[in-house]
Amino acid sequence: MKAKSLLLMLLFISLAYLGMTQKIDKKNTLVVIKTSAQCEMCKERIFSELNMHKGVKKIELSLETQELTVIYNGVKTSENELREAISEIGYSADDIKPVKEAYENLPKCCKKSKDQ
Ligand SMILES: [Cu+2]
Numbered sequence: 001m002k003a004k005s006l007l008l009m010l011l012f013i014s015l016a017y018l019g020m021t022q023k024i025d026k027k028n029t030l031v032v033i034k035t036s037a038q039c040e041m042c043k044e045r046i047f048s049e050l051n052m053h054k055g056v057k058k059i060e061l062s063l064e065t066q067e068l069t070v071i072y073n074g075v076k077t078s079e080n081e082l083r084e085a086i087s088e089i090g091y092s093a094d095d096i097k098p099v100k101e102a103y104e105n106l107p108k109c110c111k112k113s114k115d116q
Contacts, residue, residue, distance in 0.1 A: 028057065029074035033083060035066050036092040042110050049089050053077065068093075 037043055043061050046068065050056050055076030060069040070082055083093035090102035090110075103111070 026074040028071055029079075030069065030071050031079045031082065033068045033070065033079070033086065033093050035061070035068050035086060036098065036112050037061060037063060037066050037068070038110050038112070039063065041107065042091065045089055045110075046086060046091065049085055050082070053082065053085050056082070 035042075035046065037046060040063070043063060046061060047059055050059050050070065055073035056070060057073065058069075058071040061067070068086070072079075072082065083096045086093040087096045087098050088102060090098045090104075090106045092098050
């Protein structure tokens with residue numbers, strides 16, 4: 001009887017723990033997005049946009065690989081919302097194309113090399 005209740009307690013504890021870790025994961029979701037960022041100016045533009053975006057916690061961008069890493073709260077936003085936000089300021093985000101007007105307004109050095 002005693003062993004049974006101990007086992008039951010253990011089960012409850014592990015279930016509660018599992019629920020907790022899942023919540024923590026969802027609130028700290030990581031995504032890597034391939035962008036069309038070309039230079040430091042692009043980096044600044046993307047950072048200032050995403051820093052205002054709800055749920056965004058941490059951003060990193062490598063200009064060498066053009067890969068943007070974002071840690072975000074998956075309850076407040078989603079990877080597709082992030083991609084949309086990037087496309088709205090003129091950059092491609094994975095297979096989402098940049099919004100045309102925004103892209104055209106970018107300085108020449110920030111456009112894709114084929115358009116320079
Ligand atoms: Cu640029």
